[in-house]
Amino acid sequence: MGKEIALDLKILIGRAQLESGMIKPIMDDTETMILYLEPGLIRHLRERLGEMKGSIVIEEIWYPELQREHDDSIMERLLQLPEVKKRELEHANQCRKYMR
Numbered sequence: 001m002g003k004e005i006a007l008d009l010k011i012l013i014g015r016a017q018l019e020s021g022m023i024k025p026i027m028d029d030t031e032t033m034i035l036y037l038e039p040g041l042i043r044h045l046r047e048r049l050g051e052m053k054g055s056i057v058i059e060e061i062w063y064p065e066l067q068r069e070h071d072d073s074i075m076e077r078l079l080q081l082p083e084v085k086k087r088e089l090e091h092a093n094q095c096r097k098y099m100r
Contacts, residue, residue, distance in 0.1 A: 014062050016042040021075030021096050025063045027056040032079060036089040 017026050020034050026042075030050040037043045049055060066072070074096050078084055 010058070010061055012042055013058065016040075017061075017063050019093075019097070021073060021093055023064055023066060023073040023076060025058070025061065027058060030055050032076075034075075034079075035086045036075075036093050 013027055016037060020026050020037055022029070022032070022034065024032070026034065026046060027049070030046050031053070033050070034043070034046070037046075075089070075093060078089060078092055
């Protein structure tokens with residue numbers, strides 16, 4: 001039973017990682033606010049960990065890697081813009097997923 005729950009959590013985190021468009025593992029970097037991520041268990045857990053300045057390092061979990069020299073994460077770059085709104089991030093993320 002415990003292994004099934006652990007596998008389910010890894011799948012949920014992997015899906016959230018893909019949905020976020022982030023290169024850094026999302027449970028390790030909890031200081032970056034990913035407001036455009038769908039509400040749910042993983043987002044809530046990230047937000048609570050961020051409040052405590054905590055993180056969870058998960059071994060053997062998938063996260064995307066940059067594929068070419070000078071590649072960058074679109075969403076990580078957009079999150080650095082001070083004036084960007086949540087709705088704009090949501091639209092950009094939807095476009096990013098569609099173009100993928």
